[in-house]
Amino acid sequence: MAVDEDRSSAPSFTLRVCSWGWSLIPFASLGYLTPMVYLVGAVRRPGTTMWISTAGYAVLWILILALVPVHDADSVIVNVLIALQILLLMIGAGVQSIVLRRRVWYPSTPTATTTTDYPRNNRAPMPDATELLHRKRMERQQARRIVADDPILAKQCCIGRPDVDARTVSDGGLVDVNHAPAQVLREYPGLSAAVADSVRERVSTLGPFTNMGEMLMEIDVAPEYVNELSEYAVFLP
Numbered sequence: 443m444a445v446d447e448d449r450s451s452a453p454s455f456t457l458r459v460c461s462w463g464w465s466l467i468p469f470a471s472l473g474y475l476t477p478m479v480y481l482v483g484a485v486r487r488p489g490t491t492m493w494i495s496t497a498g499y500a501v502l503w504i505l506i507l508a509l510v511p512v513h514d515a516d517s518v519i520v521n522v523l524i525a526l527q528i529l530l531l532m533i534g535a536g537v538q539s540i541v542l543r544r545r546v547w548y549p550s551t552p553t554a555t556t557t558t559d560y561p562r563n564n565r566a567p568m569p570d571a572t573e574l575l576h577r578k579r580m581e582r583q584q585a586r587r588i589v590a591d592d593p594i595l596a597k598q599c600c601i602g603r604p605d606v607d608a609r610t611v612s613d614g615g616l617v618d619v620n621h622a623p624a625q626v627l628r629e630y631p632g633l634s635a636a637v638a639d640s641v642r643e644r645v646s647t648l649g650p651f652t653n654m655g656e657m658l659m660e661i662d663v664a665p666e667y668v669n670e671l672s673e674y675a676v677f678l679p
Contacts, residue, residue: 461547465539473531477503483546499535581614589676602676618678620650630674632667651677
């Protein structure tokens with residue numbers, strides 16, 4: 443069942459009160475409780491920003507408490523320290539706590555679907571780009587092993603033939619240069635319409651290429667596309 447986003451994402455009244463109370467403590471305490479405020483925030487939502495802020499305000503708080511008693515109340519140093527306390531521990535930390543309030547106190551927005559439902563368009567969510575690239579690379583490696591170990595089986599599985607609907611193996615986008623039609627070859631880097639037609643003409647007259655090196659000796663492929671094309675090209679007999 444789809445999750446009701448409006449109801450699930452709205453924080454409770456108690457949580458809103460706690461979050462605002464937490465963010466206003468630096469103002470109400472004149473900065474004296476600021477390190478404790480940020481320690482609570484760092485525990486609730488651990489992160490580099492929260493821990494650095496907690497440590498920085500704690501060091502400033504300790505310095506002020508340590509230096510104020512050793513100077514006269516009317517000294518310039520005391521006035522400077524009090525000004526720092528007001529500017530940094532009270533105003534600066536208070537403004538920062540208001541900015542961080544939602545991130546520290548409100549839960550992350552839930553996804554709109556459960557593990558059994560897809561979004562309204564009934565399509566599975568897109569995989570992460572890094573995961574997709576890794577999966578396709580692994581599929582190409584496995585398909586290449588079949589090509590190397592059993593070319594006949596590779597042909598039966600239609601490896602490198604994206605134009606064939608009856609494929610039984612996911613090959614990660616490989617293309618069989620020797621057998622794929624020209625319109626398929628044109629979709630790959632470095633194989634323009636003219637180059638694809640040259641490949642088909644050469645294979646039909648002299649037979650299939652044995653590897654990439656042989657094809658590059660006879661077919662004019664731009665050098666900048668060679669590495670990318672090598673990632674996808676296979677040469678079945």
